[in-house]
Amino acid sequence: MEGSPAPLHSLRRDPEHRVLGGVCAGIAARLGVDPLIIRVAFVAAAVGGFGIPAYLIAWALIPAEGGRAPVAIFRTGRAAVEVALGVALLVLAALFAMRELGMWLSDAVVWPLVLIAAGGALLWRQSMGGPPEAVAEVARPVAAVPAPPRPAPEPAEPDRAGRSRTGIGIALVVAAGFAFLQATGALGAARDVLLAVIAVVVVLGVILAPWIVRLVRSLTEERAERIRSQERAEVAAHLHDSVLQTLAMVQRRADDPQEVAQLARRQERELRAWLSDRPVPGRAESLAAALEAAAAEVEERHGVPVEVVAVGDSPLDDAAEALVGASREAMTNAAKFGGGSSVDVYAESSNGRVQVFVRDRGPGFDPAALPPDRRGVRESIVGRMRRHGGRATITSAPGAGTEVELVLEGRER
Amino acid sequence: MRRPDPVALVAGLGIAALGALLLLDNEGTLHLRFGALAPITFAVVGAILLASGLSRR
Numbered sequence: 001m002e003g004s005p006a007p008l009h010s011l012r013r014d015p016e017h018r019v020l021g022g023v024c025a026g027i028a029a030r031l032g033v034d035p036l037i038i039r040v041a042f043v044a045a046a047v048g049g050f051g052i053p054a055y056l057i058a059w060a061l062i063p064a065e066g067g068r069a070p071v072a073i074f075r076t077g078r079a080a081v082e083v084a085l086g087v088a089l090l091v092l093a094a095l096f097a098m099r100e101l102g103m104w105l106s107d108a109v110v111w112p113l114v115l116i117a118a119g120g121a122l123l124w125r126q127s128m129g130g131p132p133e134a135v136a137e138v139a140r141p142v143a144a145v146p147a148p149p150r151p152a153p154e155p156a157e158p159d160r161a162g163r164s165r166t167g168i169g170i171a172l173v174v175a176a177g178f179a180f181l182q183a184t185g186a187l188g189a190a191r192d193v194l195l196a197v198i199a200v201v202v203v204l205g206v207i208l209a210p211w212i213v214r215l216v217r218s219l220t221e222e223r224a225e226r227i228r229s230q231e232r233a234e235v236a237a238h239l240h241d242s243v244l245q246t247l248a249m250v251q252r253r254a255d256d257p258q259e260v261a262q263l264a265r266r267q268e269r270e271l272r273a274w275l276s277d278r279p280v281p282g283r284a285e286s287l288a289a290a291l292e293a294a295a296a297e298v299e300e301r302h303g304v305p306v307e308v309v310a311v312g313d314s315p316l317d318d319a320a321e322a323l324v325g326a327s328r329e330a331m332t333n334a335a336k337f338g339g340g341s342s343v344d345v346y347a348e349s350s351n352g353r354v355q356v357f358v359r360d361r362g363p364g365f366d367p368a369a370l371p372p373d374r375r376g377v378r379e380s381i382v383g384r385m386r387r388h389g390g391r392a393t394i395t396s397a398p399g400a401g402t403e404v405e406l407v408l409e410g411r412e413r
Numbered sequence: 414m415r416r417p418d419p420v421a422l423v424a425g426l427g428i429a430a431l432g433a434l435l436l437l438d439n440e441g442t443l444h445l446r447f448g449a450l451a452p453i454t455f456a457v458v459g460a461i462l463l464a465s466g467l468s469r470r
Contacts, residue, residue: 089459
């Protein structure tokens with residue numbers, strides 16, 4: 001997407017561009033700077049005495065691209081406190097030892113740096129604690145479907161522990177600044193500058209307060225509207241896939257009252273379960289099983305064979321359920337418009353990535369010529385995947401069949 | 414065979430090493446000062462805490 005900022009990736013080591021362990025290349029990729037800058041910074045820090053341990057710690061804690069961290073150190077609860085205290089004491093021990101051995105710059109430099117590192121680590125950890133990033137953009141090849149506007153990812157509501165971590169991190173960094181100024185005797189001059197800055201900020205705050213309040217209110221309303229719009233899209237996609245499909249089936253099978261009654265009962269059960277936010281009875285618990293169930297349902301409804309091949313499996317969380325919903329819609333479209341040809345579904349889950357292909361050998365269509373009121377492809381497939389951080393690519397052309405590729409990345413393994 | 418408890422192992426080795434150093438200091442073989450003893454103590458306690466935290470599920 002032109003003009004949009006590059007997405008902020010999670011911090012990962014980059015073994016492909018490594019000189020040693022890929023730490024510098026990974027940090028550079030995260031910050032969007034040349035790896036050489038980070039390498040020079042590490043070499044300078046190594047001369048100062050703490051670059052090598054810092055590199056080793058980073059190597060141990062940061063997972064490689066497509067892999068895990070050598071040491072899974074991020075814990076929760078009491079284990080997290082113990083690990084944090086343990087690491088802090090080991091770092092302190094190393095610093096005291098270096099000081100004792102004379103490998104030391106000066107107290108005025110090292111202790112503020114230690115405080116900054118501790119505060120920065122807390123802030124960084126907090127920034128990494130959000131939901132999985134929306135990793136994907138809907139790929140649009142020559143014959144792809146125009147995608148709906150993408151809602152901006154919602155920031156995670158910070159919990160109390162998260163706020164505390166952020167507060168302590170900021171306090172440590174500010175304390176480091178004060179300690180450095182105090183140690184270098186520059187605190188008096190800094191206090192004068194600080195007072196001047198505070199005076200300017202207060203004056204500007206009084207002048208600009210009405211605009212700032214309006215801006216904050218407007219941003220809050222915009223966020224609420226975006227959430228409402230996403231929820232509307234989810235409801236619309238669900239109704240399209242369930243109630244509208246059933247009503248269409250009812251119309252087609254109006255001459256068979258028993259089957260119509262069965263369809264209505266099944267739809268009622270599903271809708272009641274959805275409205276009361278409880279699982280549908282007999283619901284599958286893994287991705288592969290849910291895909292099989294969706295394929296069986298489409299096969300039963302439309303009388304077209306749907307073959308599923310699943311390699312690997314994945315737990316059925318919200319994103320995976322959305323993937324199953326989009327796959328079901330793709331299968332339904334293939335069964336309805338595929339000219340009676342069988343539908344092939346191939347699903348692969350590995351390394352935190354799930355990929356599903358739905359193919360038919362039907363007459364195909366020109367995705368660019370799809371009417372705007374056709375919500376099935378636009379909302380139930382493309383929009384749904386996008387809302388759950390995935391992507392959908394539809395490749396089709398008249399006479400050449402259709403292939404729908406659905407991808408979710410960055411999942412728990 | 415029962416697997417050793419990593420926390421007990423680290424704690425045992427750390428405290429034994431610390432005890433050996435203090436013994437050598439007492440015998441006059443080593444002359445430990447606070448500047449040397451403090452990082453060693455910190456390292457032992459830190460290693461025990463780290464082992465304990467990492468071994469929790």
